[in-house]
Amino acid sequence: xxxxxxxxxxxxxxxxxxxxxxxxxxxxxxxxxxxxxxxxxxxxxxxxxxxxxxxxxxxxxxxxxxxxxxxxxxxxxxxxxxxxxxxxxxxxxxxxxxxxxxxxxxxxxxxxxxxxxxxxxxxxxxxxxxxxxxxxxxxxxxxxxxxxxxxxxxxxxxxxxxxxxxxxxxxxxxxxxxxxxxxxxxxxxxxxxxxxxxxxxxxxxxxxxxxxxxxxxxxxxxxxxxxxxxxxxxxxxxxxxxxxxxxxxxxxxxxxxxxxxxxxxxxxxxxxxxxxxxxxxxxxxxxxxxxxxxxxxxxxxxxxxxxxxxxxxxx
Amino acid sequence: xxxxxxxxxxxxxxxxxxxxxxxxxxxxxxxxxxxxxxxxxxxxxxxxxxxxxxxxxxxxxxxxxxxxxxxxxxxxxxxxxxxxxxxxxxxxxxxxxxxxxxxxxxxxxxxxxxxxxxxxxxxxxxxxxxxxxxxxxxxxxxxxxxxxxxxxxxxxxxxxxxxxxxxxxxxxxxxxxxxxxxxxxxxxxxxxxxxxxxxxxxxxxxxxxxxxxxxxxxxxxxxxxxxxxxxxxxxxxxxxxxxxxxxxxxxxxxxxxxxxxxxxxxxxxxxxxxxxxxxxxxxxxxxxxxxxxxxxxxxxxxxxxxxxxxxxxxxxxxxxxxxxxxxxxxxxxxxxxxxxxxxxxxxxxxxxxxxxxxxxxxxxxxxxxxxxxxxxxxxxxxxxxxxxxxxxxxxxxxxxxxxxxxxxxxxxxxxxxxxxxxxxxxxxxxxxxxxxxxxxxxxxxxxxxxxxxxxxxxxxxxxxxxxxxxxxxxxxxxxxxxxxxxxxxxxxxxxx
Numbered sequence: 188x189x190x191x192x193x194x195x196x197x198x199x200x201x202x203x204x205x206x207x208x209x210x211x212x213x214x215x216x217x218x219x220x221x222x223x224x225x226x227x228x229x230x231x232x233x234x235x236x237x238x239x240x241x242x243x244x245x246x247x248x249x250x251x252x253x254x255x256x257x258x259x260x261x262x263x264x265x266x267x268x269x270x271x272x273x274x275x276x277x278x279x280x281x282x283x284x285x286x287x288x289x290x291x292x293x294x295x296x297x298x299x300x301x302x303x304x305x306x307x308x309x310x311x312x313x314x315x316x317x318x319x320x321x322x323x324x325x326x327x328x329x330x331x332x333x334x335x336x337x338x339x340x341x342x343x344x345x346x347x348x349x350x351x352x353x354x355x356x357x358x359x360x361x362x363x364x365x366x367x368x369x370x371x372x373x374x375x376x377x378x379x380x381x382x383x384x385x386x387x388x389x390x391x392x393x394x395x396x397x398x399x400x401x402x403x404x405x406x407x408x409x410x411x412x413x414x415x416x417x418x419x420x421x422x423x424x425x426x427x428x429x430x431x432x433x434x435x436x437x438x439x440x441x442x443x444x445x446x447x448x449x450x451x452x453x454x455x456x457x458x459x460x461x462x463x464x465x466x467x468x469x470x471x472x473x474x475x476x477x478x479x480x481x482x483x484x485x486x487x488x489x490x491x492x493x494x495x496x497x498x499x500x501x502x
Numbered sequence: 503x504x505x506x507x508x509x510x511x512x513x514x515x516x517x518x519x520x521x522x523x524x525x526x527x528x529x530x531x532x533x534x535x536x537x538x539x540x541x542x543x544x545x546x547x548x549x550x551x552x553x554x555x556x557x558x559x560x561x562x563x564x565x566x567x568x569x570x571x572x573x574x575x576x577x578x579x580x581x582x583x584x585x586x587x588x589x590x591x592x593x594x595x596x597x598x599x600x601x602x603x604x605x606x607x608x609x610x611x612x613x614x615x616x617x618x619x620x621x622x623x624x625x626x627x628x629x630x631x632x633x634x635x636x637x638x639x640x641x642x643x644x645x646x647x648x649x650x651x652x653x654x655x656x657x658x659x660x661x662x663x664x665x666x667x668x669x670x671x672x673x674x675x676x677x678x679x680x681x682x683x684x685x686x687x688x689x690x691x692x693x694x695x696x697x698x699x700x701x702x703x704x705x706x707x708x709x710x711x712x713x714x715x716x717x718x719x720x721x722x723x724x725x726x727x728x729x730x731x732x733x734x735x736x737x738x739x740x741x742x743x744x745x746x747x748x749x750x751x752x753x754x755x756x757x758x759x760x761x762x763x764x765x766x767x768x769x770x771x772x773x774x775x776x777x778x779x780x781x782x783x784x785x786x787x788x789x790x791x792x793x794x795x796x797x798x799x800x801x802x803x804x805x806x807x808x809x810x811x812x813x814x815x816x817x818x819x820x821x822x823x824x825x826x827x828x829x830x831x832x833x834x835x836x837x838x839x840x841x842x843x844x845x846x847x848x849x850x851x852x853x854x855x856x857x858x859x860x861x862x863x864x865x866x867x868x869x870x871x872x873x874x875x876x877x878x879x880x881x882x883x884x885x886x887x888x889x890x891x892x893x894x895x896x897x898x899x900x901x902x903x904x905x906x907x908x909x910x911x912x913x914x915x916x917x918x919x920x921x922x923x924x925x926x927x928x929x930x931x932x933x934x935x936x937x938x939x940x941x942x943x944x945x946x947x948x949x950x951x952x953x954x955x956x957x958x959x960x961x962x963x964x965x966x967x968x969x970x971x972x973x974x975x976x977x978x979x980x981x982x983x984x985x986x987x988x989x990x991x992x993x994x995x996x997x998x
Contacts, residue, residue: 223890226550226628238626269542270695271679280695336727343735351731353721356694449723449732451696459696463542464887 195488199481206477207259207470211252214466220244221268221464242268255470265467269460274471277456282475284354284368285445285452289437291365291372293430296379301426303380304387309414311392319384326381335374335447342370352448371448375441379433386429390422397421423494431487435480530997531716533978535990536729536738538745540696540722543679546665547620550628552907552988555665556742557699557720559989562603563670563684566594566613566647567663573819573909573986575659579608579669579685580647589654589940594647599708602671603689609644616669617649629908632661654938656945657910664909664987687713687993697722714980714996733759733973740974740981742990747805747859753973761973763807764984765818768905768968770808770860772868775899776961777923780849787960789839791829793875794868800966803863808966813953814912816967818984820942821949825957825964836875848876851900855881856889860968861903868903894921905968909987912952915961924961 222238239245246254258265264274307319343351349370355363394400395418403417442454453472460468541553546563560568568578580594600608619625621633637652651658661667674683682690687709688701699720703713721738723729726746732738733753743766744750754761774781774790781787800808809817812825840848855865862883869879879901884892893899899921906914915924916933929952936948957964970985980995 220887220891220895223895224887226626231630233623234626234628234630237624241624241626271543277695284696336731339731339735343737344731347735350737351735352723352728353732353737354694354697356697358692358694446725447728449697449721449725449728451694455696459540462885462887 191492192489195485199485202481203474203477207256207474210470210473211255214470215248217464217466221466224464255467259471259474264471267460267465267468269463269465269468274468277468278453278471278475281451281453281456283357284450285438285441285454287365288368288372288375288441288450288452289434291368292375292379292437292441293434295372295376296383296433297430299376300380300383301387303384305391305414307384307388308391308395309410316388319388323381323385326377326384329377331374331378332443332447334377335371335444338370338374339447352450354450367450371441371444371450374444374447375437379437383426383429383433387422387426390425391418394418394422420494424491427490427494428487431483431490435483438479438483439476532719533715533717533992533995534719534721534737534739535992536721536723536732536741536744537990538722538724538729538743541699544682544690544693544699545670545678546668547616547670547675548626548628548679555988556990557701558668558682558684558686559665559987560686560991560993561688561701561718562682562686562690563665563668564686565663565665565667565669567659569660569663569909569987569989571982571984571986571991573984575663578663579613583659585940589656589938590651592649592651592658594649596645596647597708598645600685601706602674602685603683603704603706604671604674605706606671606673608669608671608685610641610647611644612669612671613647614639614641615672615675617667619670619675620667627666629661629664629666632664632666654940656937656939660910665989688718691717713993715992718992720990740972740978742970742972742974742981743985744971744973745859747807747969747971750805750807750971750973758976759973760976760978761971762981762983764970764972764982765809765816766907766968766970766985767816767909767911767987768907769811769814769816769911770864770903770905770965770968771814772864772963772965773899773902773904773922774962775897775901775921775923776925777897778900780843780845781900783843784959785839785843786845787963788829789836789843789875790872790877791960791963792832792836792839793872793877794963794965795831795871796826796965798871799864799867802867803860804966804969807969807971808860809969810966811964813957813964814906814915814962815949815953816909818986819910819949821946821953823950823953825953828957829960833871833874840876845876848878850878850880852880852882853901853903854889854893854899855883855903856886856893857883858905860905864903864965897921897923903965907968907988912949912956915952915956922962924956924959926955926959926961929955929959 222235222242222244226234226238255265264278266272267274267277270277303319307316310316339351343349350367354367357364400413400417403413439454441452442458445452445455457469457472460472537553537556539553541557542549542551544554544558546554546558564579566578566580567575570576579597579600581597582595584593596610602608617633617636617639620627621630621636635651635653635655635658637650640648642648668684670678671683687704687707689704691700691702693699701718703716723732729741729744730746730749733741750761753759772794774787776782796810800806800810810826811817812828815822853865853869855861865881869881872879893902913933914920916930918925932948932952932955936945939945939948972981972983974981977998978995979998982989982991
């Protein structure tokens with residue numbers, strides 16, 4: 188286990204290093220002077236030069252790369268060009284929206300998908316199975332931004348139960364904050380639940396055909412006990428992998444839904460930073476997203492090893 | 503294993519449903535204003551973003567003079583002023599008893615500090631040109647500031663009323679970006695990054711009757727569909743400039759809303775690269791003007807909202823001359839002019855369009871119109887940053903569409919290095935005289951001359967004045983209908 192973890196951690200570091208090189212290089216070739224964008228169409232050359240110097244844009248490229256990576260390693264993410272505040276603060280504020288949102292979406296999605304998938308698998312070929320499969324088709328086919336707009340029109344504009352969007356901040360209390368996240372989480376959770384229900388069903392059906400399940404049944408174990416002790420444990424491995432992937436995807440991929448509900452999440456921060464050429468924020472947010480994805484994958488790998496403790500073959 | 507997440511989800515749902523819907527209900531003391539863009543920071547003296555002004559102007563920060571809802575210069579932090587006969591010395595009498603939100607006092611030393619800072623060598627003021635004529639700022643006593651100019655500047659009092667000339671204190675100037683400290687009737691309360699800025703009543707304001715509201719919340723919603731939803735669900739009380747122009751008829755039909763379409767300072771032009779062939783030929787520029795049907799562009803790109811203009815001047819300003827009839831829509835005339843200029847078969851050109859809707863939709867309509875006259879356009883949509891870099895700074899373009907939103911910015915046609923490359927000695931002479939003229943009637947006449955020269959030269963194709971498409975809940979009074987400067991001045995706003 189220790190060797191396994193060490194190898195994973197080295198890989199993690201290497202991935203992040205490569206990501207930093209790619210991100211930095213790509214942003215160097217991107218056109219658009221952030222200083223000019225800040226000053227607008229009436230910018231005068233002397234003002235522009237003053238601002239460029241203030242933003243450190245006049246330093247050579249390698250110096251800027253080393254300063255950036257060095258800062259990151261020391262826990263300093265730099266100062267946003269446009270907002271003028273430490274990027275660390277911005278990212279922390281946005282993570283406080285995006286991580287709970289993704290977690291809530293995954294929670295809702297697993298809470299719906301696991302029972303549905305299990306029900307479908309144990310009633311294979313019967314109406315319940317077809318019902319679950321139809322839900323799953325629908326959930327995958329409906330674009331989530333559209334579903335989000337429907338929810339807003341129904342529950343916010345129509346019934347007035349929810350705000351149409353926005354985020355009051357955790358300082359306003361856990362209740363209002365969670366309430367603001369509920370509709371977007373439902374929106375995100377629908378697609379994920381549809382996919383997950385499908386995976387769960389397939390995974391359980393696969394396991395049901397295994398020899399050890401037949402053996403367990405032959406020993407006279409009841410269907411409930413077989414499910415709990417033998418089927419679920421093995422079926423959970425692919426399910427865990429998918430949930431991990433989904434969570435990683437939601438952390439970075441929630442941007443469309445963040446736009447529909449005008450939530451100040453990490454995805455929208457990245458989007459705004461790109462259009463404002465706030466390059467330091469773009470670089471940092473991409474690195475944070477990369478780190479989150481890599482970390483989630485690591486956790487999934489560890490969970491995998493815990494669920495199925497048989498020694499691993501060649502990695 | 504499966505029941506616990508279910509239970510949590512059910513509990514959350516129940517908690518959400520039980521919470522009173524009235525969380526968004528408004529008390530009569532509170533106003534929620536929707537804006538398209540979030541300001542990058544809140545220091546108007548260090549950024550060009552209109553969103554900064556739309557939160558802070560007159561609410562948080564004040565300037566020596568002030569621009570009122572009609573675009574007139576009225577007293578601000580200076581209660582009166584005198585101008586010397588040669589137009590070079592401005593003596594401002596400051597209001598007594600003014601304090602900043604942090605409790606520090608305001609006097610003439612703050613005026614000197616703020617103006618010197620704005621025109622200093624390391625200033626990042628987006629409108630540094632406003633302060634270019636200032637020679638010195640003297641402070642004979644705490645309530646008198648004497649500004650001496652090196653040359654007369656007829657626009658000086660208006661410029662000193664802009665948010666770029668806000669009077670900031672030396673104690674707080676460095677931290678105004680995040681914690682703005684001004685002298686206005688509201689003070690900064692908090693900023694939920696990406697979502698809202700909250701201002702609250704400044705109890706120490708010199709006039710106890712101002713402001714009428716206790717709290718003003720600015721919420722940032724960029725998506726047009728989300729803007730409409732926020733308005734209809736009651737989350738937002740007013741959108742002074744809604745991006746979803748197409749939704750105005752829906753809101754207009756609803757009696758709980760009031761729609762007020764006003765004017766802005768944004769002259770929207772089809773800019774032509776006067777420095778590049780074939781647009782260096784006035785006949786070609788006039789041909790383009792004849793080929794464009796303004797009203798079709800307004801109807802198609804702006805859902806009919808927008809005032810046609812015939813030169814680079816806002817119709818609501820003193821000195822405006824209606825020149826919209828100079829080049830009536832006439833493709834045959836356009837072809838004749840092109841043939842005369844040596845392009846009997848028309849020509850090919852590229853139109854580079856920045857992101858705003860007026861530019862993207864307008865560009866498509868104009869491309870179709872110019873095709874009738876034989877001008878074949880290739881449309882190239884661009885993001886703002888590359889547009890600024892390539893078109894605005896690099897001057898690498900044939901045509902583009904953009905709204906010039908600074909007030910009274912006709913003088914950009916006198917800048918030799920400006921992006922559309924227009925040059926005219928006649929126009930330069932008018933601008934020279936204008937900058938030396940203080941007398942209002944003479945200024946208006948000169949502005950008229952300037953407009954005529956631009957229109958005759960067809961320097962650009964002048965399309966329309968950008969509308970301010972405002973919508974608010976019925977019962978709200980005191981919002982600006984027009985936008986003579988970028989602002990959401992809520993000092994006089996109240997609920998009926």
